[in-house]
Amino acid sequence: MIKHTQQHKELHRPSEILDTLIHLGFGAAVAVPDGWLGEILVRIEQEPSMRLVRATHEEEALAIACGLRLGGVRTALIVQNAGLLSMGAGMVCLAQRYQFPLLMLVSYRGTAEDPVFYHIPKGRATEPVIQGLGLAYVRADRNRPIGPQIEAAATYADESSSPFAVLLSREDIQW
């Protein structure tokens, strides 16, 4: 268990996410861009202990992540919630059917805190679709340190042998 500082309100939450991934031995991340994700992906690229793979589509990214995990590398999948909507077949036919533990870090666009007109339809559909897929998930709590939440999610994924999604706000993930 990581010993997280008590002065969590002073912590930079995206840094805390990256530090947690490194501490937990995540050797790779597979990503498709979103405006909130740009800088953390660059930071992962600069991190010597991690490998970033930039995919062209979220379902493709999911499969790359499954392959990395099959090969023994703990892997995070970093996508926008649009990607959760478009990866459904791969989620159920590959990741869930073969029971791949994957930590999914998802920028949660189109919520009441992110009322961008073209994101709103995705925000409205995201949690019902996740529930329909039978995907375990949590919406990150902005009032608690993010590191322990990421650690718990990663632990859930591995101990359940299944993907687990963390829905993240701008403050959580945008560097």
Next chain:
Amino acid sequence: MVSGARPSRADYYRVLASTLPSQTLVVTALGNASYLWAAMHHTPENFYIEDAMGLALPLALGLSIAQPARRVVVVEGDGALLMHMGALVTVGAVNPDNLIVLLIQNGVHAASGGQALTSPALDLAQLAHSAGIVRADNVATSKDCASALNAAFDAKGLQVLILSTEPDVEVVRPPIAFDPVLTKHRFMAAIKAPRYVPTMFGGGKLEGE
């Protein structure tokens, strides 16, 4: 094989089985790509995909990154490639030097009964070249396949071979259980992949064999 006809999938698989170096990891796509390979050359180092069309190639890419010391061969279909053509672009961008991609080009969706492809005669080697893959070749005979595979196994580097093939729509019955979790665990045990140790045992991380 009838003179003038394209080789069958089984013809190419016989060549693959006879040229495959030990320790090579093989990922096969849905349908007969997996069923026939299991019937002809089952080993724990095979990872059989069922359904999940178009995801064999990206999964093999991830595996090749995770296992840089092992050669990885993936057998993907032309219809599957069309479904996730972006994966070819990602493969070209990553350029793993231990990945060999065998694209079965039979011009149909064989796994769904031979239905027509959107575009059955694309130059897939040209597509691969456009994706930044230097070594991509069209192959139309078993003999050329043997030469190309021997060359690919002898030298490091990403290689794509497009295998012109007669469609095989009759489903092959595999000789083993196709349980997905069994397939995964058998494969991971064979390559001695690090395993997750639960937190109640003081773990919480992957630990090597």
